[in-house]
Amino acid sequence: MKIGVPIEIKNNENRVGMTPSGVFELTKRNHTVYVQKNAGFNSGFLDEDYVGAGATIVDSIEAVYDAAEMIVKVKEPIEPEYKLIKPNQVVFTYFHFASSEVLTNAMIDSKAICIAYETVEDKDGALPLLIPMSEVAGRMSVQQGAKYLEKPIKGRGILLGGIPGVPPAHVMVLGGGVVGIQAAKMAAGLGANVTIMDINMKQLRYIADIMPANVNTEFSSEYNIRRHLPKTDLIIGGVLIKGAKAPKLITKDMLKDMRPGTVIVDVAVDQGGCFETTKPTTHEEPTYIIDDVVHYSVANMPGAVPYTSTVGLTNVTLPYVIKLANDGWEKACDNNASLAKGLNIVKGKIVYKEIAEAFDMQMA
Known part of the structure; x- marks a missing residue:
């Protein structure tokens, strides 16, 4: 099969769809x-590394899309790429369709086969291609939150871990999945007092068993969330509903209950965000302020640490890429139930229920 790896053109997206090691396989x-010229440069991979692994370097993004039967990338195509995607071409990437009707309609019109990393699902319900980026984003959410709590960036001016004689910050984590666990682990490691909330009691029991003493678990409800807001310094939103829009757990009216300079980090922004006031931002302008509350909602957080993210992503996507390349998408999906769940849009038809429901569209 002919496989194309283009440069990511989304704002400040420094990752690349495949490492030289993946190309070699x-x-x-x-x-x-x-591989498009300089596609791996920002992730620390040179063109000569790809050539050494057997790749052909091409000069333009148009040439990559024109030559390839399958495109392997990181982020969803953006408007300049829509016209480059061909009928029957396989596009394997993060799509997050439920957050964008424009993207959904563009991919329907393209007649391509859109396989979304984020909905590939194991037998146990885990999302193997989302996990490494959720791990990165969960850890980064605390790293960024701690930075934006600093006063020069309009935060509360509080050190996350405090110092002897001065209490640490209070961190509330919404969602006890991969993002939430990694965020709680990082915040606890820095010495903060952490409360992690979820509606899954089995998951909360697991978290309570593995976390240190400065992490408390609590059942997630509007009442409990509101009760914590006046004393919380940093809120991490990490709630995911597979393939669907995230629920709005923090509403605009709740901002008035937070102290000025509170920071909220919405890791669910790719799925529409779990805060009502969320709007996607970029690494160039990562924050905005509403009602004296600092919002951080960068839609591609792992793009800021592209080497770690690219290697982690290729580690999990490569086995599926090999299946698709060896067998073609139809046979590969017939033979692999996990990969079949990644099918979102096929030749102009929506085949994933949550996307159709998000926009009140018909399924195939």
Whole structure:
């Protein structure tokens, strides 16, 4: 199969869809891989690294899309890429369709086969292609939150872990999945007092068993969330509903209950965000302020640490890329139930229920 790896053109997206190691695994199986010139540069991979792994370097994004039967990338295509995608071309990437009707309609019109990393699902319900980026984003959410709590950036001016004689910050984490666990782990490690909320009691029991003493678990409800707001310094939103829009757990009216300079970090922004006041931001302008509350909602947080993120992503996507390349998308999805759940839009038809429901569209 002919596989294309383009440069990511979303604002400040420094990751790349495949490492040279991944390219090598494909070319040794007699597949052809076209990598756009300098596609891996910001992730620390040079063109000569890709050439050494057997790739063909091409000069333009147009050339990559034109040559490839399958595109492997990181983020959803954006408007300049829509016209480059061909009928029957496989596009394997993070799509997060439920957050964008424009993207959904563009991919329907393209007649391509859209396989979304974030809905590939194991037998146990885990999302193997989302996990490493959720791990990165969960850890980064605390790193960024701690920074934006600083006074020069309009935060409360509080050190997350405090010092002897001065109490640490209070952190509330919404969602006890991969993002939430990683965020709680980081915040606890820095010495903060952490409360992690979820509606799954089995998960809360697991979290309570593995976390240190400065992490408390609590059942997630509007009442309990509101009760914590006046004393919380940093709120991390990490709630995920597979393939669907995130629920709005923090509403605009709740901002008045927070102290000026409170920071809220919405890791669920790709799925529409779990705060009502969330709007996607970029690494260039990552924050905005509403009612004296600092909002951080960068839609591609792991793009700020592209080496770690690219290697972590290729580690989990490569086995599926190899299946698709070896067998073609139809046979690969027939033979692999996990991969089949990644099918979102196929030749102009929505085949994933949550996307159709998000926009009141028909399924195939």
